[in-house]
Amino acid sequence: MEPFKFPLRNDYDCNLRSIDDLVFLEADGGYTKVHVRDEKGQVLICLQSGHLKTFNVLLNHGFARLTRKWMVNLKYVVSHSRERIVTLSTGHTFNFSKKKWPTVKRLLNKQLVISFGE
Numbered sequence: 543m544e545p546f547k548f549p550l551r552n553d554y555d556c557n558l559r560s561i562d563d564l565v566f567l568e569a570d571g572g573y574t575k576v577h578v579r580d581e582k583g584q585v586l587i588c589l590q591s592g593h594l595k596t597f598n599v600l601l602n603h604g605f606a607r608l609t610r611k612w613m614v615n616l617k618y619v620v621s622h623s624r625e626r627i628v629t630l631s632t633g634h635t636f637n638f639s640k641k642k643w644p645t646v647k648r649l650l651n652k653q654l655v656i657s658f659g660e
Contacts, residue, residue, distance in 0.1 A: 546603050550576060550588045561603050565632055566614040569594035577634075585632055606649045608638040622650050 547558040559578060565585055568575040574597060576588045590597075594613060607613045608628060618630040626643050628636045628650070638646060 548576075548600075550578065551590060561600065561605075561615070562617060564600070564605075564615050565618050565630065566612060566634065566636075567594060567597055567600070567605075569611045577632075579632075606646060608636050608642065608646060612636050612638070616649065619650060622646070 546561050548561050548564060549556050550559050563579050565577045565579055568577065570589070572591070572593060574590045574592055574594050576590050577585050578588055580586055594611070597613065598607075600613065601607060604616050605613050606616055614628065614630065614636065618632060619628055620631050621629045626638050626640065626646075628638070628646070630636075
């Protein structure tokens with residue numbers, strides 16, 4: 543089975559990128575900022591047309607929706623805490639609501655060998 547590819551569009555063309563290159567997505571009004579790693583490992587921002595919910599298909603491919611504003615690739619999560627903070631290997635950190643904590647903790651625990659406590 544061929545890996546899932548994500549189309550990144552700009553004014554001139556469309557490039558298909560592996561979803562493993564997508565670090566996180568950020569809602570920005572009627573647009574979505576896609577934070578993607580380039581060949582050098584740097585994180586670039588690609589502005590895409592459409593609300594974040596437009597990209598919900600990624601939830602079936604290793605992504606978690608932390609808030610209405612943030613969706614992260616679980617591959618990049620290195621830690622999460624009871625203070626409801628998620629840290630990515632890129633250094634980005636995200637806070638999320640107490641209401642979302644059970645869902646986020648369940649998703650993140652699937653990524654970890656040792657389960658995180660209540």
